[in-house]
Amino acid sequence: MKKIIYSLAICFTAFQIISCKSEAKKETETTNQEVTTEKKAAFVLQDADNSINWTAYKTSEKVPVKGEFQKVTITAGGEASTAKEAIHNAEFSIPVSSVFTKDTSRDFKIRKFFFGVMDQTELLSGKLVLENDSLGYANLTMNGVTKKLPFKYTLNEKTFNLNTTMKITDWQAEEALSSLNTACKDLHKGADGVSKTWDEVALNITSVFK
Structure with a gap:
């Protein structure tokens, strides 16, 4: 027992x-x-609805050609307790393969005869800096060249909108511009018979935070 x-x-x-x-x-x-x-920040730029629209121009009459980049990656920063802080100092990269104009033939020519001629340009990259409540700039890298691109912006609650115009030649991309114009010679002719591709590109970027 x-x-x-x-x-x-x-x-x-x-x-x-x-x-x-x-x-x-x-x-x-x-x-x-x-x-x-970890607690997630209130404003995350990568999770926002980001649209990167651009307008290029052709012919002597300066006919607009619209397109967009369908992908952007935030590589540093981009998270904060306010939208402005999330945008300020955010670093990004944009694959040129994501260019989209609703015309597959045009998309191919832009990738091959424009970006394909540039140096080290599988990606466009940069950093956003907000100087005050309406002005800022991007340190934009393209064709192996980094230049300051000033812009105007608005920030209304969760919606950030940026507008600017860049000159392609500021990034030493004359060869790429000439290459694209040659590839699109007849398509870029106006009523005067002159084939022209402008070195101006207007940018409109919108981020709507969730």
Whole structure:
């Protein structure tokens, strides 16, 4: 009888030890999960609805050609407690393969004969800097050249809108511009018979935070 009671006591003690270890393990796992779970910022630029629209021009009459880039990646910054802080100092990259104009033939020519002629331009990259409540600039890298591109912007609650015009030649891309014009020679002719591709591109960027 004593042996039976002694055996039961050992089993009960062992069960208690195992239970304590299991509870301690669960508590440790829960604690670790709480530590590793980070609170998400109120404004995240990568998660916003971002649209990057551009307008280029052809012929002597300066006929607009509209397009967009369908992909952008925020590579640094872009998260904060306010929309303005999330945008300020955010760094980005845009793959030129995401260019889209609703014309597959035109898209191909832009990728091959324009961006394809440039140096190190699989991506356009840069950093956004907001100087005050209406003006800012982007340190934009294209064709292996980094230049400051000033812009005007508005920020209305969760909607950021940027407008600017860039000169392609400021990024030493005359060769790329000439290459595109040659590839589109007849399509860029106006009533005067002159084929022309302008070095101006208007940009409109909108980010709507969720």
